[in-house]
Amino acid sequence: MKIREIVFLIFSALLLSGCMTGKQNQKFTVTGVEKPVISLNGVWKFSIDPPEKFWQKELDSSEWSDINVPGECQMQGFPIKADIPFAYRTRFDVPEDYAGRKIMLNFHGVYSYARVWVNGEFVREHFGGFTKWSCDITEFAEPGETAQLAVEVVDRSDDISGASDYAKHNIGGILRDVELSALPVQHFEKLHIDTELDEEYQNAQLNIDYSLSSSKPSDILFRLFDAQGRMIKKAEIPQAEKQGSVSMDIESPEKWNSEHPYLYTLSAEISKDGKVLCSVPEKVGFREVKVRGEKLYVNGVEVRLRGANRHDIHPKLGRCATAKYDKLDAQLTKQANMNYIRTSHYPPTERFLDYCDRYGIYVEDESAVCFQYEGISSNKDKFTDRYLSQVREMVNNHRNHPSVIIWSVGNESSYGKNFQKSYDWIKANDKTRPVMFSFPNTVPKNKKVYDILSLHYPKWHGNDKVHGFQIKNFDRSGMPVIYDEWAHVPCYCTDSIKEEPNIRAFWERSLDKMYANLLKSKSGAGGAIWGMIDETFFLPEDLPGRGDIWDNQGENGSTEALGPAIGYGQWGIVDSWRRKKPEFWRTKKAYSPVKILDKQVDQFSPGEKLKLKIHNRFNHTNLSRTSIEWNYMGKSGLAFADIAPGAKGHLLMPELNWQEGTKLSIEFFKDRRLLDKYNIRIGKQGNELPQIKKQGRITLKNSSSKTAAEGENFEFVIDKNDGLIKNLKLGGELVIKSGPHLHLTIFEKLGWNSPIKNLAAGEWELKSSSSSLKQGVLHVQMKGSFGKVSAEFNIRINGVGTAEIDCKASGIPGGKHIKEAGFKFITAAAEKISWERKGYFTAYPANDLSPEKGSADLSYTPEMKYRQKPEHCWIYDSEDYFYFGLDKTLPLSMLARGLKENIFRYSVFYNRGGRLDVLSDAELGCRYERQAGKDSLIINSIWDYPDLQWGNYAEFIKNKKSFSANAVLELNKDY
Known part of the structure; x- marks a missing residue:
């Protein structure tokens, strides 16, 4: 059993032993009341155009529509509009044991203005959609009977939250829970708690500020329990006044912070004549927040x-x-x-x-x-x-x-x-x-x-x-x-x-x-x-008047919704x-709290310890409190590091048989949760690119319109009209239809929804082309232009299908931001892609969009339905209801469509066994594209995303008037 698993079992046992006491899990109780808090969530009645005096008790609302509470109205098919009232009604039973108590309705969030009636009697109004507020309905509701509740709601255009504005639709409705509750006549109207730590941040003071609902004398008992349910302090206030405060001195309490969220439970009881009226539990975390100078401190720690x-x-x-x-x-x-x-x-x-x-x-x-x-x-x-x-x-x-x-x-x-x-x-x-x-x-x-x-x-x-x-x-x-x-x-x-x-x-x-x-x-x-x-709201597709609800979709770049999936994006x-x-x-x-600063170790000796630089980025935790697990070439073990919060140090790995070109995997855990994973390269990880030299046999046949080339496992023609390679077959299977084509896209300007322009989308004008055999290697050259952009391709390919392609382009308009620059092939439809690449980080999960090693089935597009939760991972999505609307299914999954950066190898697999490999020393980015029935393999030497903006990182390649791209390709007959 791993040490981490043993720690987990011990932790679980301690947690369960604490639960057995019942103290830390106690709930609000009112003596003599079985359920002092009752949820009123569920199906209510709703009218978008309520009749006059809809709140009257006798009104029959059985023909009103059903609506779920909580939940927005528009999201449930009701096209409410700003500043026009709509109404809810429901019935609820008031328990008999609520007699003699204060009866409350608690609304946890109604957007944005509400008025409340109970049994036809007006109770109160409220502005604001996201805070809890209460209604005292004691005089309107009879215990043991059924009460009628009516709520009028208005989505006000002048609401100071502006929440409907930035949700891009009217969000009005009962958005959060609704409860019925009972309070004893004498209860806490206020119970405020704060903790104060001494100058050494060792001992603490628990301060309690309270007020009672009545001035009649009552006894108050405060008890503080630790996480295991042990009482560690109490304070009694006999014959307490209506308002008061009390402090408890607590010696060396466990402190609460984000890394060690230790919670105590304060039980606050009110008694009268020796009888407990109610008990209120409050979680307590001993922590102190301070701003001193230029820093923010929690418990004295920055x-x-x-x-x-x-x-x-x-x-x-x-x-x-x-x-x-x-x-x-x-x-x-x-x-x-x-x-x-x-x-x-x-x-x-x-x-x-x-x-x-x-x-x-x-x-x-x-x-x-x-x-x-x-x-x-x-x-x-x-x-x-x-x-x-x-x-x-x-x-x-x-x-x-x-x-x-x-x-x-x-x-x-x-x-x-x-x-x-x-x-x-x-x-x-x-x-x-x-x-x-x-x-x-x-x-x-x-x-x-x-x-x-x-x-x-x-x-x-x-x-x-x-x-x-x-x-x-x-x-x-x-x-x-x-x-x-x-x-x-x-x-x-x-x-x-x-x-x-x-x-x-x-x-x-x-x-x-x-x-x-x-x-x-x-x-x-x-x-x-x-x-x-x-921020994407999936409105009902058939919502009446949906097009009128938000009539400026797309303006100012605020949203690009093309259908009922709306929002900011x-x-x-x-x-x-x-x-x-x-x-x-x-x-x-x-955000990892544990940062290994080495991505690659170049200096190492087999059989000796390996030293890695590491930064402890926790605020409150020594690395000795984490579990560190390593795995290398089939061996595994635990490591240990004693590094203070915020400090840098070294992590020592044991004396292993370190070998060039391998990877060391290290995982960090805290409280059974994976903090981070690293795959550290041992020695150089680059590709040894093959040399283009005579191998196999390649033959040429010339005619007036084309040159036919044939190698060991492949054949293609060179079209003399445009200089392109066409109809490349592997083992008789069509793989490449034509290419190489220049691929060059730019942003003419950056702003909201920056449009992309393809500078190579026009007509290719061939200026010159040639092909010849030199020492068993076919040399192909072509020069031409797309408008003002000139391009030159030099291709060398030997008889076994190893090829090198050089692309040079010039004449790119100055001052334009480049998005992608390289070349592409128009291909036959493939069945799979795979890749090996150098990641920005050293480790990615297997279900990531671009792990360092991965593959994608080009035919896998799981079924998706609007407003139904997908059962697959995000990377397999082939629908995007926000950006493409409901009518377009993407031909490839997100995984298959995504550019893979810094590739060592990018492979395209075909149905009958052919495979096309792009090789690089982590200098190229490749992606497979399928649009309007046309498949393309795109090979980029430049890619950038300056349209991220908002202070985000990008290369912002703006004034580059020329570029070059170089790739090695291998044509393989078999997988």
């Missing part, structure tokens, strides 16, 4: 945040939060080596924060205020209550979560007095966390509305002017900087995404370089990828079904 921006999204229910996806998103966050989530652009559910507490994820909790530019709402009195009510609900509902380390008062908006009042209220009510705001450049110099500088989309190298703030190597003196939007995932580069998906793999350079450079800075406290989950490292995209593994690698 932290670097590596994260992403997360939206609530469900592909069929829309901007809806579900228990399944709340948990899954937290798990995916940890799997991707992220320690930080920005809750763009509204607060998350309490449930999601519970998982962040449990798994160890730092959270920037953001108020639902977005895109409120000057003159919209930030300076207007009529919106002040909305700003403040949302901030109050966010802070009061979420302040007890240790995972929440930063509040944000809003996203990408202009400063105004309503933001100032929001900041001031937070600072007056919660002094334990810093506050952020974007855009900070709009804040007057004499005003303070943030404690950490928020900057969006720096360049990957960190030397830039962002929102008017000059940064150098990601540093900005004065305070910490969090780039809480950076490394934008490919999304708006529509033409590139449509052509082939490798742009998603190329993006790895951006995030890896950004985070590595930020770690060298003094004030750079972290960054968050935009974004975590694809595929900007996630996972798709909306939560399937991992190519960007997921690349995030895991770039």
